[in-house]
Structure formats: C-alpha cells, structure tokens
Amino acid sequence: MTTPVYKRVLLKLSGEALMGDDAYGINRSTIERMVADVSDVAKLGVEVAIVIGGGNIFRGVAPGAQGMDRATADYMGMLATVMNSLALADAMRQAGMTARVMSAIGIEQVVEPYVRPKALQYLEEGKIVVFAAGTGNPFFTTDTAAALRGAEIGAEVVLKATKVDGIYSADPKKDPTATRYAKISFDEAIAKRLQIMDATAFALCRDQKLPIRVFSIVKPGALKSVILGEDEGTLVHV
Numbered sequence: 001m002t003t004p005v006y007k008r009v010l011l012k013l014s015g016e017a018l019m020g021d022d023a024y025g026i027n028r029s030t031i032e033r034m035v036a037d038v039s040d041v042a043k044l045g046v047e048v049a050i051v052i053g054g055g056n057i058f059r060g061v062a063p064g065a066q067g068m069d070r071a072t073a074d075y076m077g078m079l080a081t082v083m084n085s086l087a088l089a090d091a092m093r094q095a096g097m098t099a100r101v102m103s104a105i106g107i108e109q110v111v112e113p114y115v116r117p118k119a120l121q122y123l124e125e126g127k128i129v130v131f132a133a134g135t136g137n138p139f140f141t142t143d144t145a146a147a148l149r150g151a152e153i154g155a156e157v158v159l160k161a162t163k164v165d166g167i168y169s170a171d172p173k174k175d176p177t178a179t180r181y182a183k184i185s186f187d188e189a190i191a192k193r194l195q196i197m198d199a200t201a202f203a204l205c206r207d208q209k210l211p212i213r214v215f216s217i218v219k220p221g222a223l224k225s226v227i228l229g230e231d232e233g234t235l236v237h238v
Contacts, residue, residue, distance in 0.1 A: 005229035008047040008123060010150035011038070011159045012143065015053035015084055017217050024056055026087050035091045037223040038128065042097065046227055047123040049153055050130045051146040052088060054080025074138035078105055081142060085132035086111070092128055099128040104136030104145070116152055123153065143201035151208045158210060159226060160197065161217035166234035167194055183235045196236060205236075212236040 013034070020027030042048055057080035082103055089099035100122045102114040111132060112118075122129050134145040143160075150158045167189070170178040186206040189196055196202060196214060205212055215222050215233030225232040 002044070002228065004041075004044045004046050004227045006046060006156045006227055008153065008155050009041075009049070009157055009159050009227070010146055010153065010155040011048060011050045011161065011223070012146035013050060013052045013088075013161050013217065014142075015055035015057060015080065017056075017161060017163070018052075018084060018087075019056045026056065026084070031087060031091050032095070033220070034217065035088070035095050035097070037217075037221070038092070039095055039097055040221075040224045041227050042126070042128065044224075044227060047126070048128050049119070049123060049149060049155065050085075050088065050128065051134075051142055051149055052081055052084045052130065052132070053142040054078070054084055056080075057083055071138035074134075074140075075105075078133040078136070081134060082107065082111065082132040085130045089128075089130055097128055098126075099130055101130045101132050104131070104133040119153060129153075141198045141201065143197040144204065147197070147201040147204040147208075147210065150210055151204065155210065158205060158212045159223070160212055160214045161223070162214060163216065163218055164214075165216035165219055165222070165232075167196060167214050167236070181234045182231060183237060185237055189236055206238065209238045211238070 018026045018031055020030035054077045058077050085101045089101050092099040101111040102119055103111045104114050106113055119129050131149045134142050146158055166180040168178040168180050172178040213226055213233050213235050215226050222232055
C-alpha cells in the first residue's frame with residue numbers, strides 16, 4: 001500500500017527524542033533521521049505540522065531551576081522548544097524541505113508568530129509547520145499544545161512519537177507478558193489509567209474526537225507505516 005490514510009497530521013515529538021543516546025542537547029544523527037522520516041511522509045502528499053517539547057535542553061538547566069517560580073520555569077521550557085524548532089527547521093532545510101517555525105510567544109526577530117490562517121496556508125502549500133513555545137501559557141504542557149494545534153488546523157490525527165512502539169497492557173520492560181493494544185478507546189484508556197498524555201491534552205482530544213496514534217520514533221520507517229495505515233503503534237479513538 002502506498003496511499004496515505006491521512007491528509008493532514010499533527011506530529012508530537014518530545015524534546016528527549018532529539019537527544020539520541022546523549023545526556024541532553026541535540027544529537028545530530030538522530031535529528032537527521034527524524035527529518036528523513038518526515039520527508040518520506042511529505043513526499044506522499046501528507047500535510048505535516050509538528051509540536052516539539054524542550055526536555056532535552058531544559059534537562060541541562062533543571063537542577064538550577066529547582067525552587068524556581070513555576071511560571072518562570074515554564075517560560076524557560078517554552079524558549080527551549082523554540083531552540084529545538086529552529087534546529088529541526090534548519091535540518092529540514094538542509095534536507096531540501098521547506099519548514100516554517102511559528103511561535104506562540106512573540107519573538108519576531110527569531111521566528112514568526114503563530115497565526116492560524118497563515119499556518120493553514122503554509123500546510124496547503126506543502127510546507128512543514130513547526131509550532132514552537134507550546135500554547136504560549138505557563139502550566140500547560142506541549143502535549144496540550146499538540147492537542148490544541150491539532151484541533152485548530154483540522155488534523156485528522158495526533159501522532160505521539162515515543163520511545164515505545166505503542167500502548168501496552170503493562171510496562172513491557174518489567175512484564176514480558178505485556179501485550180500491545182492495536183486500538184483502544186478513550187474511555188478504556190481512562191478506565192485502565194493508561195498515561196498516554198497529560199489529562200488536559202487527553203480530554204481535549206477526546207472532546208474534539210481527535211484520535212491519537214502512539215508509535216515509536218526510534219523505529220526506522222514507523223512514521224511512514226502509520227501514515228500508510230499499517231499495524232503500527234496504538235490508535236486511541238472515540
């Protein structure tokens with residue numbers, strides 16, 4: 001099968017995913033591999049928007065942030081996502097792709113502000129749109145930003161990239177009998193207390209009937225498999 005099952009997707013990347021095997025920061029080979037995966041999907045005609053976290057950068061300053069005001073720490077985290085977004089967009093440029101970074105906080109000298117009609121225009125033009133700075137508000141995670149932006153742009157699914165190839169009945173590292181769910185409903189996930197996203201993001205996706213696909217970003221070709229509708233990861237549905 002070479003026909004994508006989605007036309008427009010929101011890809012949620014954690015900042016930690018960019019570290020590779022490093023303790024913090026951005027691993028060049030890792031980001032290049034991720035960009036190659038996104039490129040493969042874009043070549044299929046799929047419109048891709050990305051929300052990225054900042055844990056890989058914030059981890060390096062986290063000890064100094066202990067005892068800090070929560071709002072201040074969250075703004076630092078937002079700036080970390082801007083750094084990751086710039087690195088991702090530059091790697092895409094070097095790979096021959098066109099990416100636009102849009103920030104939820106105003107730093108026009110660095111990146112343009114998030115404006116929904118402009119983001120939709122970029123997607124329709126085939127550009128990759130990278131949403132930086134989360135929601136622009138403290139106390140909200142980048143998971144919530146992914147759910148929010150996904151709903152705003154009319155994405156058909158939120159693709160949550162993790163280091164595990166889906167949602168399991170138990171921790172597969174601790175329980176060898178754990179089985180992967182191919183599909184699970186939002187209500188089942190809540191009943192089983194599966195920590196897929198933070199509660200705010202999860203509730204927003206459920207209320208907007210926006211499905212979530214959890215898959216492994218470290219598995220080569222997994223993103224393309226998801227886009228082609230293959231049995232990859234776990235689908236959380238209404």
